[in-house]
Amino acid sequence: MDAKFCAQDIIRCDLCKDRVVQMHCNLCPMNLCKDCVVEHISDVSKKHDVVPLALRRSKLVYPQCLTHSEENCEMHCEDCNILACSKCVISEKHKRHHFRCLQDLMNSKKESIEKERKRLKETVKSTFEDIATDIETQLAEIDGKYEKLASEVTTHGEEWHQEIDKVIQKNKEEINKMRNQHRDALNKHLNNIKKLVVDIKQSILETEDILQSIEVIKSLSYEINSEKFTKLPSKLIVMFPVFTGNNNQDQCSQLFGSLSPLSLIIEEHGYTMKTPDAVFCPPVKPLLDEPELITTIDTGSDRLFSVACLSDQEIWARGGDKIMKLYNLQGKLLKSIQTKSGNIPYDIAVTRSGDLVHTDPISRTVNIVKNKQIQEVIRLQGWKPYYVCSTSSDDLLVTMYSGENEHSKVVRCSGYTEKQTLQFDDKGKPLYPSGYLKCISENRNLDICVADRDAHAVVVVNQAGKLRFRYTGHPSTNKKSFYHFFNKKGSSNFDPRGITTDSQSQILTADGDNNCIHILDQDGQFLRYIDNCDLQSPFGLCVDTKDNLFVAEFRGRVKEIKYM
Template sequence: MMDPHTSAQDVMRCDLCETSVVQMHCDTCLVNLCTACVGKHMISDESKDHKVVKFQARKSTPLYPGCKFHYKELCKMYCNQCDIPVCHKCIGSDQHLGHKVSEILKVVDERKNKFMKEQTELNETIYPTYQDIASDVQNRMSQLQKEYGDLSTAITKHGEDWHREIDKLVKKLKAEVDEMKNTQLQTLQKHLDEINKTMSDIKDEIDSMEITKDTNDFSKLFSVTSKVHTYRNLPHKIIPFLPKFIPGKIQVENLRKLFGALPSSSLTSDKHGYSMKTTQKSPEAGSSPPVKQLLDEPETVTTIDTGYRELYYVACLSDEEIWTSGNDKTMKLYSINQGSLLKSITTKSGNRPSNIAVTESGDLVYTDYFYRTVNIVKNEKIEEVIRLQNWGPKGVCSTSSGDLLVIMDSDDNIQTKVVRYSGSTEKQTIQFDDKGKPLYSPCSRYLRYITENKNHDICVSDEKAEAVVVVNQAGKLRFRYTGHTPAPMKHPFCPLGITTDSQSHILTADFDNNCVHIIDQDGQFLHYIDCGLRYPLGLCIDTNDNLFVAQWRNKQVKKIKYLQ
């Protein structure tokens, strides 16, 4: 038989007698009572105002907070200005004179409704989002384990390849030693054979003389011809030359370079990396930018003459103003609508800029390859942000997170890399693919252009490789775009200036074909823009997705509309 006090299926019992069925509830003390125990409970603590109701109506009695300033008074109102519950005596005091006061029950209902909405948001949107984030992090950790395992395997395999090649080299060198030894031994053996023969001849000569010198037959004596004078000419002395093994000096740093480099790993934090899960009950969630279609025939909106002998770079300051740079030390700000020069800035070193960009806050950034600096212009004053050693900075762009991406060439002209900076602090280096091969072609004489896509991919135009190289935010190669045929001028792809738009399209200037390629974020060709371009170099996009093209030959910037 079930114990009525422990059975989960038994009805609820009175908290006082623990035997009778619950019929009442004290909302003040939160105690369950039977009818018989109500009186006993009421006199158990006469200091409290016990609110006893039917069990079905429990928690229906409002429990007003006691006033902190007036003894035994209950706060049934709420001062909106002071944001605290108040009693009727508080309302009449000077402390709350003129303040807006509401019934506390109304404020409680509003707060409960707010909590219900927030609870719904936590349950249906925020918590599921965090679940997805946790799953994403776990997947990244699993993938990281696999990729680092693959990395270690690749290094081990490369080491085995090296060991095999070293074994082959050792075997070849030892074979060469054996060949040289055998050649020299054969030569010495032949020489020894000749000496032994001569010694035999000398012995015969001695014996012949011994017989002849004691003879009385003078005819025999005169018939013997001595060869002593021949033997006085001693043979040449053959001295073998023993080659000495000169081991190459093992320089660990050079050995590491020859074996293969392992660039430093990095972890970046992107405040825009996760997005809240969207549901019908959370209309506040962000939306994607509106889809814009490509025009069948892009059109030139306006043309700006810059006055440079050669024009290289253009950067949008706003929808009304653009910065330009060319073959001299001056960077010029132009009005787009008026085509007039608004401002000129001269580089600190007197060198021409190696590239220009505009930060999220509207400051001009330029690189100085020969001075090895990255500089920022604030209030027309130039500040040196980054100074490099053994590297020359070329292309530069400002990211959505406020970082700077700089592509640079080594002084020995054999390495190229992209470095991410937060201020003057290096955060990330991008130089090699998963197989340890360089991502970018080294060549200091080429112009360098770089941009960040809306999906945080890093896009670089590699003129020497005739490709656009796109890596993700972590620096992993996504794809290489090598052009599209037929090209307008039927020349090889010559990518230079590069930019992106709100649709995550990647646009790159094809210098030799006098056009701009439009590709999607996955590297698929979409369209050409020509519009009578003459050797396009620098590119930039304004907030309305208008394209600006810096033309090297005619020193003009063209504003082109290519999206609907």
């Protein structure tokens, strides 16, 4: 067999297509045999750099200068923001300009591209693949669940007389129709996810190709778009129909029973991006070097403790009286709600559906405002509720304190049901020391974050209640006031009052004694302070969907701050 057509053929000359390659032109680029080198370099319209094959790709390929066609650009003029050759550098046009080596620029850009490739390959791709696997699992379970549903209908129908056969058949037809709707919806959702996975894989291939390339312009022209695949798709939540039987045999067509409708819910933030511990994923939104004060709202209250975002344009505020007030960002009072008991609400929160929740330690209740009517959600015995937050699953997390035995705990409630209690760590020691000053928030990674003013610490546990870390302040030497930051004994006086989290899973806590906000990453690492917006005794915190921070100051003002 001719060696040229062998499956394991050696590299052949790109010019003659026959002889074995010994040389390589870095600038063209082409593989050449020795006999074809002379013919190749005879083309004087181009520059050539012919080297032995073993030395190929050893030199960078620089772009040709647009001004001096016989020269290659190896520098970048920082003042003009253009590529420059050696003649450009010494020309009058670029006199006293600052230049940077293109190789350094390329190396820096390739570092960013490598991070992008690593993020796509190790985090984003696997997250989307897991989402696709989850939907495939749901598809695999559809027949079994619907067959069980159909069996329930059949079993119930056997207990009835022959005249209800038509009713049974009608229900089965509805089941089949909903089964098809369910499968079609999931298949459509799955196809969209798989298309995104294909796009991610293509981006990975593109970044790998650039990282292997020696062409400078390829690296410089690549546009890094970290946010492109960061936004996760909407999650399709399907509520399986439930068959409800009726044993009253009068008017069988009406009383036999009915199926609940098929429920297809699109949940915008249903998925969470995986963040492997071994891989550092930089935040999509970097922190501003200098946070900006956007708006100041004067509530007129002489004491202000809590603030909660109803929307990006409206906020609830709770002061030292029994009235909870809704303001727009122009400071206009839109609505006032008085507590049903006449007691002062201790904390407020807004549910995912937009309902206002408040705690009442005196009556030992947690209350919700629906259609201007206040309803009790929880009434306690022996414990008093103080701080509250609404979770991504629309549960309520409530901090509670028992004054009699001086115990503190966090309780997760769903409707009127207590689902989880967090009180002790793995060694049986209290997670939260005695006291009731414990503001609470749920992070995007489902961690439960408590600003424990009694312990001078931020205490963070995971969804299962296992302690992740305690943050007790950051002894920074960059604080503006030595007096504010240290007490008389010279020890750190961290005073965490309010707490909230943002879209990057960053934790923000108000430090009342030091008139600043601490920003931590999701693992408790200090990132920076917000202390330049003339904050005065900050208490409650919340963030809107744009990651703008709202700070309730004790003297009655709410400040909106842009920090990302």
